[in-house]
Amino acid sequence: MIELEDIEKTYTRPGAAPVHALAGVSLHIASGEFVAIVGTSGSGKSTLMNIIGTLDQPTAGRYRFERTDVAQLDVAAQARFRNRHLGFVFQAFHLLPRASALENVELPLLYSGNEPPAGAGRRALEAVGLADRLHHKPTELSGGQQQRVAIARALVNEPTLLLADEPTGNLDPKSADDILDLFEALNRNGRTVILVTHDQRVAARARRVIRIDAGRVASDEVRDFAHTAAREETR
Amino acid sequence: MSPSRLLRDSLRSLRRHRLRSASIMIGSLVGVAALTFVLDVGQGLRRKMLTTVQQIFGDSSVVVVAGGMQLVDGPRPDAARLTIDDIAAAAAAVPAVVDWDPQQVQIVSVRCAGNTATARVLGQSERAGKVWARTVSRGRFFDAADVQRRERVALIGETLVRDLFAGADPLGAEIMVDAVPFTVVGVLERFGTDLHGMDRDNEIVVPVSTLMRRLANVDTISVAKLLIGDPAQNAAAAAQIREALRSRHALLQGQPDDFTLLTPSEVRQLLGKMQRIVTVYLPLASVVVLLVAGLIAATLMAGAVNARVAEIGVRRAIGACPADIARQFVAESAFTMLGGGLLGILLGSAAAQLVARRLDLGAVLSLRVALLGLALALVTGLLAGVVPALRAARLRPVDALR
Numbered sequence: 001m002i003e004l005e006d007i008e009k010t011y012t013r014p015g016a017a018p019v020h021a022l023a024g025v026s027l028h029i030a031s032g033e034f035v036a037i038v039g040t041s042g043s044g045k046s047t048l049m050n051i052i053g054t055l056d057q058p059t060a061g062r063y064r065f066e067r068t069d070v071a072q073l074d075v076a077a078q079a080r081f082r083n084r085h086l087g088f089v090f091q092a093f094h095l096l097p098r099a100s101a102l103e104n105v106e107l108p109l110l111y112s113g114n115e116p117p118a119g120a121g122r123r124a125l126e127a128v129g130l131a132d133r134l135h136h137k138p139t140e141l142s143g144g145q146q147q148r149v150a151i152a153r154a155l156v157n158e159p160t161l162l163l164a165d166e167p168t169g170n171l172d173p174k175s176a177d178d179i180l181d182l183f184e185a186l187n188r189n190g191r192t193v194i195l196v197t198h199d200q201r202v203a204a205r206a207r208r209v210i211r212i213d214a215g216r217v218a219s220d221e222v223r224d225f226a227h228t229a230a231r232e233e234t235r
Numbered sequence: 236m237s238p239s240r241l242l243r244d245s246l247r248s249l250r251r252h253r254l255r256s257a258s259i260m261i262g263s264l265v266g267v268a269a270l271t272f273v274l275d276v277g278q279g280l281r282r283k284m285l286t287t288v289q290q291i292f293g294d295s296s297v298v299v300v301a302g303g304m305q306l307v308d309g310p311r312p313d314a315a316r317l318t319i320d321d322i323a324a325a326a327a328a329v330p331a332v333v334d335w336d337p338q339q340v341q342i343v344s345v346r347c348a349g350n351t352a353t354a355r356v357l358g359q360s361e362r363a364g365k366v367w368a369r370t371v372s373r374g375r376f377f378d379a380a381d382v383q384r385r386e387r388v389a390l391i392g393e394t395l396v397r398d399l400f401a402g403a404d405p406l407g408a409e410i411m412v413d414a415v416p417f418t419v420v421g422v423l424e425r426f427g428t429d430l431h432g433m434d435r436d437n438e439i440v441v442p443v444s445t446l447m448r449r450l451a452n453v454d455t456i457s458v459a460k461l462l463i464g465d466p467a468q469n470a471a472a473a474a475q476i477r478e479a480l481r482s483r484h485a486l487l488q489g490q491p492d493d494f495t496l497l498t499p500s501e502v503r504q505l506l507g508k509m510q511r512i513v514t515v516y517l518p519l520a521s522v523v524v525l526l527v528a529g530l531i532a533a534t535l536m537a538g539a540v541n542a543r544v545a546e547i548g549v550r551r552a553i554g555a556c557p558a559d560i561a562r563q564f565v566a567e568s569a570f571t572m573l574g575g576g577l578l579g580i581l582l583g584s585a586a587a588q589l590v591a592r593r594l595d596l597g598a599v600l601s602l603r604v605a606l607l608g609l610a611l612a613l614v615t616g617l618l619a620g621v622v623p624a625l626r627a628a629r630l631r632p633v634d635a636l637r
Contacts, residue, residue: 055552055632076556083554090636094549098251110240111554153553 001161001192002029002052007061009047009215021047022058023215029194031160034187036206037196044215046165049196053086053163054078083111087154089195091166093146095138095153101125102134105152112157124152128182144175151182162186164195168202180205236559245566249574255535256571262528263575263616264582267608270521271583272590274604277513279587279596284506287430292499293368295466297473299325299459299480300495316484317494319443322459325479331472333464336366337456339446345439346411347399354395356412356439358446358456366460374406374421382442385449389417392436393425415449417441428595473498522611529572529615536568536623547627548635557628564627568620569613576612580605 009022021044029035039045050056051063054070063071070081082088095104106121125134128148138146147167154162164183168176180202187193195206203209204223211219236244249256291298301317319337326332339358344351357363361379364370377388389410396405405419417439426435447453463472473496480494540547547560555563584600591599 050633053552055636076558079551079554079556079559082552088549088552090549092545094545094636096251096546096549099247103247107550108553110244111236111550111559157554 001031001033001066002027003062003064004028004052005062007048007051007058007063009044009051009056010059020215022051024061025212025215025217027210027217027220029192031192032187032190033192033194033208034184034206035192035194035208035210036203037194037210037212038198038200038203039212039218040198043212045196045198045212048212049163049165049194052194053088054082079111080113083108083157085159085161087151087157087159087162089147089150089154089162089164089167091169093138093143093150093170095146095149097138100135100137101130101141101149101152104138104149105156107153108157116157120156121152124156125149127155128152142175143171144178147171147175147179148182151179151186155186159191161192161194164193166197166199167195168197168199176202236555236562241562241566242570245563245570248563248567249571252539255539256574259528259532259535259568259571260575260578262531263525263572263612264579266521266525266528266615267576267579267612268583268586269524269579270518270611271580271604271608272587273513273517273521274607275584275587275599275601276590276596277510277517278601278604279591279594279599280513281510283594283596284430284510288499288502288506290368290426290429291460292497292502293462295463295469296366296499297461297463297469297476298497299461299476300497301455301457302493302495317455317457317459317480319456319459321480321483322456322461324483325476326461328479329461329472329475331463331465331468332461332476334362334366335459335461336360336363337443338363338458338460339443339451339453339456340458341446341451343413343439343450345395345399347408350399350401352395352398352437354392354437354439355433356441356446356450358443358451359440360443363440366462369424369426371421372424374419376421377442382444385445386442387415387417387445387449388420388441390421390423390440391419392423392434392438394434394436395439396422398437412439412441413450432594469498469500525611525615528575529619532568532572532616532619533622536564536620537626539567540564540623540627543627544630544635547630548632551630551632551635560630561624561628564624565617565620568623569616572612572616572619573609576609579612580608583608 004025004027007022007025008020011019011021025048037045037048047056051058058071062069065085070078073081096107102121102125105124109116109120122134125131128151130145130148130152133141133145138149141149162183168179171179183193183195184205195202197203208220208222210217299317299322322335322337326335336359341356343354343356345354361377361382364376370376371390374390376390377386381388389412391405396402399405399410400408405422408419409416410419423436423438423440429435443456461476463469477492477496481492484493486493550560584605587599591597
């Protein structure tokens with residue numbers, strides 16, 4: 001699904017030495033995987049995530065998504081690509097504060113080309129267990145519930161890839177666990193999930209853990225059986 | 236994004252930011268209301284001025300006012316020595332004059348059978364009906380003999396018929412004008428209000444001789460109107476009348492006139508200057524108000540972009556391209572200004588209607604003015620949205636989401 005070849009991202013600022021946020025990252029991620037990208041802050045993991053999400057452009061290298069060279073697309077085409085294939089979940093939820101849960105979830109439908117199927121937003125909220133909170137404002141919801149609204153928003157266009165950047169960073173352990181359960185369930189239903197975290201316990205829930213250090217892939221392990229044990233540990 | 240989705244999304248966004256929307260709308264409302272008001276009332280006033288000039292001057296005439304120039308408040312009470320004989324002599328000296336009428340004015344209280352009113356009494360000659368083109372709708376005009384004998388006969392306007400007689404037939408009734416009894420012999424044709432908003436139906440017309448002797452006790456008149464047979468000779472006739480009057484008043488060369496001549500073309504010119512204030516400068520001032528409203532809208536929209544950076548980032552992440560973001564903010568600004576403009580048209584039209592009724596301007600509401608107001612509000616809104624929108628569209632999603 002995702003092929004990254006020698007991805008580099010260099011920030012240059014006048015009067016300062018260039019910063020190599022990514023110094024040649026090559027990765028293949030297959031459809032249906034549950035991947036955690038881990039690393040310390042400043043390691044480049046968020047930059048990698050942004051490039052996979054086409055929110056940022058690599059300075060060098062090739063990024064193909066299902067054989068499309070998405071880094072070469074123009075901004076409008078990239079926007080369409082994100083709308084159709086990607087769902088984003090952020091640490092800070094990023095819900096529109098004055099809009100209802102349903103309005104927030106339906107936001108991506110605004111930018112999809114054809115008329116969305118009726119009730120898509122409602123179904124997405126039902127899928128994350130918030131059928132009874134359709135018209136609540138974010139301020140009327142708990143952190144865990146807000147993040148579930150954000151996940152429903154990410155799911156409403158039926159994307160193939162879910163990108164989550166520290167999705168549990170602002171949540172208490174119980175809510176965090178619920179959210180990770182939800183990601184697992186979504187992954188079991190065939191969605192590819194990539195989450196970025198610095199939290200080992202969160203990473204332990206993923207089947208594959210890619211560690212980024214100083215802009216390079218430091219390790220890449222598939223831990224198919226380990227994650228169940230790790231899960232017991234977090235409890 | 237389709238236009239209908241853009242509209243829906245913008246309206247939702249406006250609802251979510253009520254305070255900002257209201258602030259922008261108020262600016263637009265005030266600007267468009269002012270514009271609608273001054274254009275509507277201006278048009279009405281302009282029409283009214285032309286009608287009034289036509290009413291006063293007819294096709295061709297010269298009006299002589301005692302004393303210096305005073306267009307706005309009518310004849311001066313302390314007018315200098317302008318007499319009926321002066322006008323008669325001038326009329327005799329200028330062959331182009333076909334007819335003439337002197338006029339003296341006084342404000343009086345009128346009583347009849349327990350009802351009291353305050354009215355304007357005009358003393359005029361028997362030729363007034365023809366010269367001022369206002370005769371009686373009922374009864375008879377007084378004649379030369381009445382004027383000669385200073386008869387106490389009166390023509391009254393419809394407002395007085397209503398106020399003194401409660402609409403009953405006034406002909407033959409006796410009314411007390413100040414302390415002098417008059418017999419009502421006719422009812423004046425309806426006139427309406429004049430340029431100053433004065434009710435010209437709250438008037439009494441009596442023989443000028445009677446007024447001068449019995450009511451005002453003066454030897455002079457305040458105004459006279461001389462009809463000129465041929466409109467082409469109006470200017471020449473006015474000059475001849477001036478010379479005749481100057482020589483009767485024994486004015487030396489270099490001394491100013493102690494009377495004022497008004498001709499239709501001069502008055503139109505003068506009114507044209509006043510009109511320009513109403514039809515050019517006031518609308519310009521309203522447009523400036525609208526521009527200021529646009530600047531406020533632009534500032535508020537810029538603030539909105541700053542406050543909604545995260546929203547912009549999310550929208551980009553979920554599939555908005557920069558153009559979608561730009562369109563969103565332009566649409567929000569435009570719709571808010573348009574909404575304010577719509578309310579402004581309602582307010583301005585209502586105010587114009589109210590003033591028009593007070594000044595008796597007739598129908599003043601104009602669809603063209605309303606559309607102009609809306610178009611200006613829309614354009615201002617679009618322009619106000621452009622700069623903030625471009626800034627919003629230029630935000631990089633990574634930066635916006637940080």
